[in-house]
Amino acid sequence: MKPKITLKDIARELEVSISTVSKALKNSEEISRDTKEKVQAFAKLYNYKPNNIAISLKNKRTKNIGVVIPDIVHHFFTTVIRGIEKYANAKGYNVIVCLSEESFDKEVINMEMLANGSIDGFIMSLSSETQQKGDFNHLKEVTDQGIPVVLFDRITNEIDCDKVIIDDELGAYMATKKFIEQGKKNIAMITTDDYLSVSKARTQGYLKALKESKLGVDESKILKMPTMEMDEQGIKDFFDSHELDAVLCVNEIFAVYSMRLAQQKGLRIPEDIAFIGFTDGLLSKYANPSLTVVSQHGEKMGEVSAKLLIDKVESEEEEETYQTKILEPTLVIRDSIFH
Amino acid sequence: MKPKITLKDIARELEVSISTVSKALKNSEEISRDTKEKVQAFAKLYNYKPNNIAISLKNKRTKNIGVVIPDIVHHFFTTVIRGIEKYANAKGYNVIVCLSEESFDKEVINMEMLANGSIDGFIMSLSSETQQKGDFNHLKEVTDQGIPVVLFDRITNEIDCDKVIIDDELGAYMATKKFIEQGKKNIAMITTDDYLSVSKARTQGYLKALKESKLGVDESKILKMPTMEMDEQGIKDFFDSHELDAVLCVNEIFAVYSMRLAQQKGLRIPEDIAFIGFTDGLLSKYANPSLTVVSQHGEKMGEVSAKLLIDKVESEEEEETYQTKILEPTLVIRDSIFH
DNA sequence: AAGTATTGCGAAAACGGTTTCGTGTTGATA
DNA sequence: TATCAACACGAAACCGTTTTCGCAATACTT
Incomplete structure (x- = not known):
């Protein structure tokens, strides 16, 4: 059982300041060759890895994406998740999956859980109950806070955000x-x-x-x-x-x-x-x-959604322009019709 | 666009200290009736919600569970996820899903991404490549750091941790x-x-x-x-x-x-x-x-896994005792055999 | 030899909370 | 009136980073 090592630990051992360690690990110009090598060697030896939470707190970016879908046992949604995962992972993002189980309340609860700093943005498909009720206040609240949202497949026109659907x-x-x-x-x-x-x-x-x-x-x-x-x-x-x-x-x-x-x-x-x-x-x-x-084309849909979201998350300007991507469906011919 | 409000904001507006606000919101005995009511009313009005990241940093608990599975399009795994979600959500945990796509390298990368503070524990099923290679160092590293792990379905005896399988x-x-x-x-x-x-x-x-x-x-x-x-x-x-x-x-x-x-x-x-x-x-x-x-019984398996993990995460003592739960399979009789 | 650049590093604030401990004020007690 | 609790609150440390700014010490001018 070897506990995680922090910048402070390295600083103490090497008798330098925390700032020096931080900069040395980032290969900053400010720090001398000697010190950098010493620090980096030590860090590697003890397998130092920065604490994600601290970094998130500092730069207000979690590198997490919240995905809220009605059902995961449905094949279409799993392929979408796979697409999201694929793109997001390549960009260094993690995917937090929440299931609404087609329930309005669960959808709301899940979003509230995540909307307090846990994620940088949402990708979602509305629960059937939400679509029936026509109540989208939970979405409005989130977008009002400046959290980007991408809706896919089951969308609504009442919310201004990026959307991905097939035709x-x-x-x-x-x-x-x-x-x-x-x-x-x-x-x-x-x-x-x-x-x-x-x-x-x-x-x-x-x-x-x-x-x-x-x-x-x-x-x-x-x-x-x-x-x-x-x-x-x-x-x-x-x-x-x-x-x-x-x-x-x-x-x-x-x-x-x-x-x-x-x-x-x-x-x-x-x-x-x-x-x-x-x-x-x-x-x-x-x-x-x-x-x-x-x-x-669920996987494609997931990728496109993830790209839209991450682009928005990482863009500096708060452009208030939203796009709706419409993917073309294709017919996959099999034996239930004439070839 | 109304940005998130913080304790500091409330403190400034109400001309009290941050500590007072924090305590007032927690209904602490220390704070007078008057002040508490004032603070709570203000917080409700402005829809204050504590920042999860800050809390995570403070108490070193993220309330996130990392789930690493080989494939999400496989029905069995989706039912397990559903079971995990169900139990975890009820306990206030979120589920971060990572896909190894049956690849050893992806499994390692995913675990490393999460193991630096993003999650409180892992629930995983090994990729086929990992099982073929027989290389479990990434698991060992994680358990060595004191991060609880629960393996389900595709397990290995080389790692000491809780396990859930069917017979x-x-x-x-x-x-x-x-x-x-x-x-x-x-x-x-x-x-x-x-x-x-x-x-x-x-x-x-x-x-x-x-x-x-x-x-x-x-x-x-x-x-x-x-x-x-x-x-x-x-x-x-x-x-x-x-x-x-x-x-x-x-x-x-x-x-x-x-x-x-x-x-x-x-x-x-x-x-x-x-x-x-x-x-x-x-x-x-x-x-x-x-x-x-x-x-x-994938869903059951997920629930049991989540329970094992959360119990371990929330237990104070670092007991080094691990259990393997063996679920009983059942035969579901349909038309491909005689009834 | 005095003044100026440059280099290398550390102190401290900040992110947003929680929590311990200290302290000023009040009211009760002797 | 001096003493002491109880009460209500604030200061500050802490979690682990990043980053700005200031400041020595050294090197380079003239």
Whole structure:
């Protein structure tokens, strides 16, 4: 058990002042060759490492980024974290992860915990409860204090800050168009209620593609699930009451789950009914048949978010200009549709 | 933009000393009713919150936990993180997540970044490269400095610290026994090389069950994958060269992937060939057929790890006693075996 | 030899809190 | 009226750095 050594310890041992030690370790011009070598050798010998906390206090920079997300077991969020980690780590930043578990209160508590000096900025995606409530005061407080915030994926227009999203509307549009091109006539959509910003946008893309086509819109072909929980009967009824030949799902879980129910009904995929989901996760890759998806490029999203945040953190000027980066989704073709 | 207010600011405004403000906010007996009320009202009005960094520096406690794991996109690890988060948050701790990406160097760098005051303790699972190399000096250094460490899942005996694992051997034993009970005769195992502590233990459980039975061991029925990458041809050849009716896989990805290859060969699951995997993730749940797995109870593991760590961090005495908690795995029966 | 630069280093303030100890004021006691 | 607690507060040290500024001692001018 060898306790950490401090500047003071080195100073005492070498009979110089703390300031001298500090400067010597920074290779300052002020200090003579001799002294520098002596100090540096001693420091290396005893494996001196400066105390991060003291440094943080001094320059009011923690080199920590707070990431607040609704759920970590969701594949998309883990890929975003990975992207954030990657970029942040390369820049010498650590990532503090907090989970809101889709709860407004937890989101608020987590932000308050971190906002008192623990972090230099936030990267977040709003909890569904927050989006439903439409209460963003906790975000406002943080930005008012001059703490930079980057919102990704689940965002709000009520807060002025940098944002990163994919073009959800375009993704849904592309997917729907693909169905249409392949001759599908009865294209359904399975989504959540509109309170999630992404669900809303995706539904719009779906509608847009249908409106542009000769098929037209049939609102009854949109199934809105009230929660993220899987409602087996609801989906079965939906399938029974419509003659569908294609389904666009707002996430991969809905898609894979629905595929199974369709298969149980004796339908062949993609001949009788084709599927496209959102989120390019493990599930899509290993599903049977493998699922065609609109990839959201989570890792990229994380990197871009981290870059935006760190740029803001490290910029001297307090420019009050914010940007919204819109990433292009791509279609990853797999066996749940015709190739 | 309202900047953070400090004790000094309050003291100046109220024309009292900083110490008085500090004590008043802590409701100290020393301070008069009047002054306390005045100070507290002022603090509330201006939304004073103490600076975490200053407090950390003072009492040498950060209330941060460092979590270093090989991979975050792996479902098991995300559930562990969720468990850690849950317990840690309830205790007022934040979780700093670092990814080693299975690399020894990254693991070392991450630990060094955090070990200089940023965290009160580590919870980690070793990268595969670290387990292969058998070099644990970075862990030794940290424990030597008196920083508590808890290892989970991928552990080593070379470091004295608290550990949390599931009984991997028992899990594999249970699974294999299940196959035997159901009359399976040719039970294979698909695993990684033995350098991963968990793979080794699981293989042993598999062997133990077979030895106890009349079936006996056939080493050629163990397929060892050199990496985590899926080797389609390797698995196909394995299936072609053996008459198998059951396969135990060391994780769910191997299992789901192998199931698909088996199905492509025209085999029915579970009638012709049954599958059991490890890790109770999304993949198992939504696979077709859904996969029977040995559940590792990741969330529980995270909670237990966090509890062990925080207990140690907050205990005054430096007891040098370490415990290893062994969690019981359970079999989650799904459609890839007979019910 | 006197004055000026240069070099090398240390004292001290600052970051934002906590905490120990000391002290002036008050009221009660003898 | 002198003595002493109790009360209410402030000064200052401390946590481990960084950084400014001042000041010796030496070297360089003329």
